[in-house]
Amino acid sequence: MRRITTAALTAATLLVVGGYYGVADALDIVPGPLTITGAGRPAAFPTAASLDGAAGATAAPYDSSAPMPDAGAVAGYASALAADPRVAGASTAVSVVDVTTGRQIAGVSSGTPLTPASTNKLLTAWAALRTLGADHTLSTRTVLSEAPGGTPTVTIIGSGDVLMAEDKGDPNAVIGRAGLGDLARSTAERLKAQGITSVAVALDDTLFPEDQKWSSDWEDGNQSFVAPIQPIMINVRAHESARSYPADPANDAVQAFSKHLQAAGITVSGVSRGRAVDGATDLASVSSAPLVDVLGVSLKASDNTMTEVEGRLVAAAAGKPTTFAGATEAVAAQLAADGISMEGVTLKDCSGLAKGNKIPARLLTDILLRAAGPDGGTAGRALIADLPVAALDGTLNDRLVSQAGAGTVRAKTGSLDQTASLAGTVVTANGRLLVFSVIIDGFPSGGLSSARAAMDEDFMVPLAGS
Known part of the structure; x- marks a missing residue:
């Protein structure tokens, strides 16, 4: 089980040390400066257990004085992605928010409801952590x-x-x-x-x-x-x-x-x-x-069955029917109770398999900003820590390898036949912590690999390198 000292739990747990990304998470891992090994992959993070008792003393807040990316440049990355022939005919939405200030850096169609694919799982994970608690066991x-x-x-x-x-x-x-x-x-x-x-x-x-x-x-x-x-x-x-x-x-x-x-x-x-x-x-x-560890499996692997079950457990705890409708209602109700706007949201399931799910990109960054920010608490630290790390593990294991963003992007992927999405945190090359979401919805059938490549090359690599 993941353990760490109380001092580390209450300290700022999203770190940038020397321009490299780390998360001193109360429930997961406490990486220091990353090195690049092998084919451009970040070295494995040390475990929380190996740093127990020391992390609280060594953890420092992420660098809030680091320069913020130029808003015009970030909007330009989004425009380049939308214009890329590899996503021709699709709707593209982007939301990028600075964690320190809560300021939106870029919002391109960020209020337009689109099919989120498996980034939908972020809604379920947050609701489960808030409703049941990170330590909840079955x-x-x-x-x-x-x-x-x-x-x-x-x-x-x-x-x-x-x-x-x-x-x-x-x-x-x-x-x-x-x-x-x-x-x-x-x-x-x-x-x-x-x-x-x-x-x-x-x-x-x-x-x-x-x-x-x-x-x-x-x-x-x-x-x-x-x-x-x-x-x-x-x-x-x-x-x-x-x-x-x-x-x-x-x-x-x-x-x-x-x-x-x-x-x-x-x-x-x-x-x-x-x-x-x-x-x-x-x-x-x-x-x-504990739930925090179970989510580490379901989010990194993007497991649909596990996520649907997690949604049912949220419904049971909320006294709602343990059905698809009851689960989505319970998830939405928890998000709303946490002050997260559900305007424009249609939920058909908890996992994101249904194309009928519709959410705006800004909802994903609203959740991530709450999780990564100073009010995220244990639920927030758990959610961020359980996300896949680019070029390292989970569904991001083969993404951004040998590119900007390797080891500095933690994000939930989303993939359907005509939808590609990504939402998480990134520490820029200058050391600024951001939350972001990207949804590309409606490209031609069979175009998923091309859409992912366009997303990474046009948007993620320049954003991480900014």
Whole structure:
């Protein structure tokens, strides 16, 4: 788990040291001056653990006296991008804001609602951190109900953990922190202590409605980028590379649990689905990694399933239906409660898979400015720290390599067949900390790679080098 001293938590946690980018984050990493290694990639950041106890003393505020980029020049970068033949026919929106002053440096169509693709995940992540808290964990538990004269039933209750290990969990991991085998063995011990050696097993996955596993707003073909939305799964990340998700991940989880329960000496007479009865006796539980760590996986990998589940958990905490509509309503309500304008926003899902999502570029910079600024708090530091780093990791691993912005851009990517987007933070070559968002929406089908290249070459590289 990420740990750091209280002094570091309360200190300014976005740093520029000697013109290089660093984030002394209370929950993630505390990079010092970056060096370039290999093919123009920044060296791996030291971990927070290696600096624990010292970071608070060495952390200095980012350089608020560094020169701000020329507004006309930045607007020129945006104009060059919009005019690039590689994005012909598309709508291009840009928003760039200075973190120190909150001043908008450039805003080109920044109030125009466009399809955000996966930069939509920033809305969900912020709402989850603010609603649930960075330290929030998910407890998958078992309960026992006994029928007079009948076979007792052990019910496993899904709570939203979709990164579970099939057998033994790893207390030092994020993926696989909680293990179904561990849960089964602990359950078996409790059962044996009560003299019970034979049970029926039930799965309670009613946290999310059965008829809300898929969104009708997802275009044909996009379903291959997401698993059915259910509240318990064995490591959903294991299926992404093959783009082949289980048809019923929750059932796979309960079957694994039953197998391990039998291996632990408990006879299982059958497996079914059913809501846990009121008054059932608690048996055992296993817990996920904290939300801040889970978001570090879902944001860096741009995992659609995880993000949709995170949105459902926001809805549950807010007392709203755990449906697509309930989740987007809960996310929007949290943003509005935080004073972030939702004017012009249409949300069809939490992950950004639906083309029907429409948000203005300025909404993304509004969230990022709040997160990166002095009032961002733990939620803000967590959000910024969990973003991919250019030329280093996540979905930015292969972007801006050997170019300005390598290691100095932290941002969420967005990619659909006709949409490319990017939103995050950048420290300019002069040491100024900015937040930015770029959305290119409506280029010809098949033009995603060209649109990304145009975005990086026309806008991101000159902005980072300014």
